[in-house]
Amino acid sequence: MLNFTDVTIRRGPRVLFAGATFGLFRGEKIGITGENGSGKSSLMALVRGELHADAGTFEMPSNLAVAHVSQELDATEQAAIEFVLDGDAELRDIERRIAAAEARDDGNKLGELHAQYAAVGGYDARSRAGQLLHGLGFAAADEQRPVRDFSGGWRVRLNVAQALMCRSDLLLLDEPTNHLDLDAILWLEGWLRDYPGTLLLIAHDREFLDRVVNRIVNIEHGQARAWRGNYSAFEEQRAADLAQQTALYTRQQRQIQHMQAFVDRFRAQATKARQAQSRLKALERMQVIQLAHVDSPFEFAFPEPAKLPRPLLAVDKQAVRYGERTVLEGVSLTISPGDRIALLGPNGAGKSTAIKLLAGAVPATGGVRTEAQDLQVGYFAQHQLEQLTVEDSALLNLKRFGGARAARATEQELRDFLAGFGFRGDRVFEPVAPFSGGEKARLMLALVSYLAPNLLLLDEPTNHLDLEMRQALAMAMQDYTGAVVMVSHDRHLLRTVADQLYVVNGGRMQPFDGDLDDYAAWLAAVQQQEKAAAQAQGGGSAAAAEPADSAESRRQKRREDAERRKALGPLKARIVKAEKELDALSVRLAAVQEQLASPDIYSEAAKDRLKQLLAQQTQLARDTQRVETEWMAANEELEALQARLDEDAGPQAS
Numbered sequence: 001m002l003n004f005t006d007v008t009i010r011r012g013p014r015v016l017f018a019g020a021t022f023g024l025f026r027g028e029k030i031g032i033t034g035e036n037g038s039g040k041s042s043l044m045a046l047v048r049g050e051l052h053a054d055a056g057t058f059e060m061p062s063n064l065a066v067a068h069v070s071q072e073l074d075a076t077e078q079a080a081i082e083f084v085l086d087g088d089a090e091l092r093d094i095e096r097r098i099a100a101a102e103a104r105d106d107g108n109k110l111g112e113l114h115a116q117y118a119a120v121g122g123y124d125a126r127s128r129a130g131q132l133l134h135g136l137g138f139a140a141a142d143e144q145r146p147v148r149d150f151s152g153g154w155r156v157r158l159n160v161a162q163a164l165m166c167r168s169d170l171l172l173l174d175e176p177t178n179h180l181d182l183d184a185i186l187w188l189e190g191w192l193r194d195y196p197g198t199l200l201l202i203a204h205d206r207e208f209l210d211r212v213v214n215r216i217v218n219i220e221h222g223q224a225r226a227w228r229g230n231y232s233a234f235e236e237q238r239a240a241d242l243a244q245q246t247a248l249y250t251r252q253q254r255q256i257q258h259m260q261a262f263v264d265r266f267r268a269q270a271t272k273a274r275q276a277q278s279r280l281k282a283l284e285r286m287q288v289i290q291l292a293h294v295d296s297p298f299e300f301a302f303p304e305p306a307k308l309p310r311p312l313l314a315v316d317k318q319a320v321r322y323g324e325r326t327v328l329e330g331v332s333l334t335i336s337p338g339d340r341i342a343l344l345g346p347n348g349a350g351k352s353t354a355i356k357l358l359a360g361a362v363p364a365t366g367g368v369r370t371e372a373q374d375l376q377v378g379y380f381a382q383h384q385l386e387q388l389t390v391e392d393s394a395l396l397n398l399k400r401f402g403g404a405r406a407a408r409a410t411e412q413e414l415r416d417f418l419a420g421f422g423f424r425g426d427r428v429f430e431p432v433a434p435f436s437g438g439e440k441a442r443l444m445l446a447l448v449s450y451l452a453p454n455l456l457l458l459d460e461p462t463n464h465l466d467l468e469m470r471q472a473l474a475m476a477m478q479d480y481t482g483a484v485v486m487v488s489h490d491r492h493l494l495r496t497v498a499d500q501l502y503v504v505n506g507g508r509m510q511p512f513d514g515d516l517d518d519y520a521a522w523l524a525a526v527q528q529q530e531k532a533a534a535q536a537q538g539g540g541s542a543a544a545a546e547p548a549d550s551a552e553s554r555r556q557k558r559r560e561d562a563e564r565r566k567a568l569g570p571l572k573a574r575i576v577k578a579e580k581e582l583d584a585l586s587v588r589l590a591a592v593q594e595q596l597a598s599p600d601i602y603s604e605a606a607k608d609r610l611k612q613l614l615a616q617q618t619q620l621a622r623d624t625q626r627v628e629t630e631w632m633a634a635n636e637e638l639e640a641l642q643a644r645l646d647e648d649a650g651p652q653a654s
Helices: 040-048 080-085 089-104 107-119 122-135 140-144 152-165 182-194 206-212 231-243 246-269 273-291 351-359 382-387 394-401 403-408 411-419 425-429 437-450 467-479 491-497 516-538 551-596 604-653
Strands: 002-011 014-024 029-033 055-059 066-068 170-174 198-202 215-220 223-228 313-322 325-335 340-344 368-371 377-380 455-459 483-487 500-505 508-511
Touching: 002 040, 014 055, 014 215, 029 040, 029 206, 029 231, 040 066, 040 170, 040 198, 040 215, 066 152, 080 122, 080 140, 080 152, 089 107, 089 122, 107 122, 122 140, 122 152, 122 182, 152 170, 152 182, 182 206, 182 516, 198 206, 206 231, 206 491, 215 231, 223 231, 313 351, 325 351, 325 508, 340 351, 340 491, 351 377, 351 455, 351 483, 377 437, 382 437, 394 403, 394 411, 394 425, 394 437, 411 437, 437 467, 467 491, 483 491, 491 516, 500 516, 551 604
Parallel strands: 014 223, 029 198, 029 215, 066 170, 170 198, 340 483, 340 500, 377 455, 455 483
Antiparallel strands: 002 014, 002 055, 215 223, 313 325, 313 368, 500 508
């Protein structure tokens, strides 16, 4: 469906990736991964036709209906639901033609157009748009609000809803979870799993990728390569490849030992059954994950706090009110060193307000707040990016923000600290203004951590961060001796860091006795109750009965089914042949890799043999990719044929 052959993409003089050769097939859900600036969005722009390959060829069918999320949204008076309905261009075109036919009083044309309108789902389109808005966190009252009334993050959600409204063959989503909370992400996950078309998705949320995609295109070190399976499967395969590189062996072993020591320490201390089990499961995966990130550009640790008083902070029966509206009440929480607390809750329930309350950034009404004498808070929130002086460099921002500690440090010490957050070489001297959102978020995390706080309050710290930086942040928080309270939609971060969960809902903040899977089930139950209540109040409309097929139509279907059944045999034979070839290639490739794993092959005397083996490995990899492409194409055809036969057989069987 989408074919890349020796594709090279440049940004100015810089090559983002070169020699990309792979095929993506109809119905696949593909995750595009890689560090910020590697070329993910450029690859997506190539598919959209907004740029052309600098070398090689990219091909896709010309008749595909393609949907993507617009990067901008004009502040218009148009109602939100009307904006979402605009995503179905064919529906809107038929509506315009119906209006024109009505103006001409053309009854024959109106009959034809209303039939087309029904065929494209026009009569339930408004309901479909409302469901999209609700799933993405909008209230029913928001449907008629003008677009200009929504803030930037909510306008992004409107753009996502409009893209989902399109009845597309190919859906392109570039970081759709950045402005979504966990509830909306869980809904979007389910929607995308059921999406029947081909999906290209850029995301930095590990669990989101695992639950949605079945193929990965990873861009790194100037290469774009396709892998089968979800993100975890990709990490395992990539870890196996990296493990063969002897230059990384020492660092790899050191980091594995570090992870194992942490797992052992946690096992000995875990007492909370459900939450501990969830975290241990995540930690058991981390050795594989760590292997796949041994060459990460990010490696940092939060500085050791000067003092760790116990408790650090206690709030008792506090409330937050905005005017006459009570957002939170009865908030009671005691935070001690080593605590790892995550706040969950539906959209708009007050999670960010709870973080602000703990940070002292909003005034509390009533109750008692008790701070330790040596409390040092590090508070990170998205709006704090505005505190950066964008005309200055990262180094100057650190010198100013770091106060007396930064004044005592040498420039080299400050540069070494920034290097752990990915700012190296002359990058530390460049103005912050042109930095990407991810780079600014990394810099703000660096500034917050430099002050060595003993309490970290993090409100969506992973927005705009790529997978490598998220992994480094999770590692750093595991070793951190202070306390952490965070709001995040990144479930991998929550699973590997948090061991206490609180739910903010209905103006209350209360402990949650369960893990993230329990929370997802709880949330689904709450939403089901709300839906049932809404239906009880508003009633529902019966679905229109579908017209029966004509006799001629049924005969035509039988003829088509007969042709399809004839094609099943040759397709199955192609699949069996490809599988045998893949098995043979796998055996040969394993033999070559076994020889490459031997230390002797890297000696001076074996130089020629090493070249031969590397050439064989390259050729076998190419052959494997070619046969995999043939195998997947045949499977795609077989599944499509079988699905159509099963679909046609369904009504007869009933």
